[in-house]
Amino acid sequence: MIKRFFTQTFGVVGALIENNGKILLVKEMKPSAKGMWNHPAGWLEVGENPFEAVVREVKEETGFDFEPKNILGTYSLSKASGAEAGHHGLKFIFIGNISKDQGKYWENEIAETKWFTPEEIYAMDAKTLRDVDIKKMVKDYFSGKKYPLESLTHTVQ
Secondary structure, X not given: OOOOOOOOOEEEEEEOOEEOOEEEEEEEOOHHHOOOEEOOEEEOOOOOOHHHHHHHHHHHHHOOOEEEEEEXXXXXXXXXXXXXXXXXXXXXXXXXXXXXXXXXXXXXOEEEEEEXXXXXXXXXXXXXXXXXXXHHHHHHHHOOOOEEHHHOOOOOO
């Protein structure tokens, strides 16, 4: 694995998963975000295909199989304070379908998964919600924003 430097912008893949008007979030176990809710997401490894990465992240953090159908958007989040001050992630957020059955997720990283209404997410503060840009993602999703998967390409040279 290549060493990561937080002075550089880094890539994150994530999924906004909706079912019956509710959004699936995961409760983090990592020390920097312990007990906070997040959407299933993680680092894009150097050279990794973003489409495969989001499928992997959703499976690891929720136990669901995920099939990306569209891109919700690309979000730029810079952290100015707290344990992650100086981090600047570019997030590629996908929307799609999940399997009917939930398998086992990584319990050493995720405490639990839970479905939330948009209003419950909008009411969360910086002590409850890991990244405030999740509120924007939820608003974008319910406003109908989506882009074709072809708007993101992956090339290995």
